[in-house]
Amino acid sequence: MSLYAVTYTYVDDAAALDEIRPRHREFLGGLAAEGIILLSGPTQGDGPFDALILLRAGSADDAAAALAHDPFQQAGLVSEITVSSWNAVLGAWRDGALAGQL
Template sequence: MAKFVVEFEYNVDRAGRQGLHPAHAENLYRLADNGVLLLGGPLVGENSGLLVYEVESREELQRVLDDEPYVKGGLVARTRIQEWAPGKGSWIAALNTSENRSEEVPAIEGVH
């Protein structure tokens, strides 16, 4: 499984997104419940959000993003996608389990 960091830069402010926010939130909760969305939220002081997904491929990620209500509604001005190999930090225990370990990034000793 691959992990991707996605930044959505919006073309409307928070108030302009309110109409689609319930569908957006429901979509994110569904993705989180299915293990696809690992974490996400707005970037403070910015008109953008940051999300981390775990999927089989970039193509699968693109299908997930194409189904995002803010994307469908034309509220996203720019999307930045980067594959990510987490390696350090206090959240690694949750992200770097034996079944999720990237072969490129060794597990941290003592973290299971």
């Protein structure tokens, strides 16, 4: 398994995002419980609403497929998704993430 960084850019519809967020978090929580998602959360800034999801998958296509049934995606609330292979070189969590121990 490899590590992938997925970024979501959300549409500018705070009410819809607030409405669907509990189902979105439940879905991502299930992937975290399975050991697929390592970290997930919104980024903070002045730009558009976005989030970063760090996950473990066999390929970029597998990473995208793991998130395809996210309620935010299903409701059309994600305007852009990028999937990037991530080569974790340094850090306290590196070995555990690569070994599936996080």
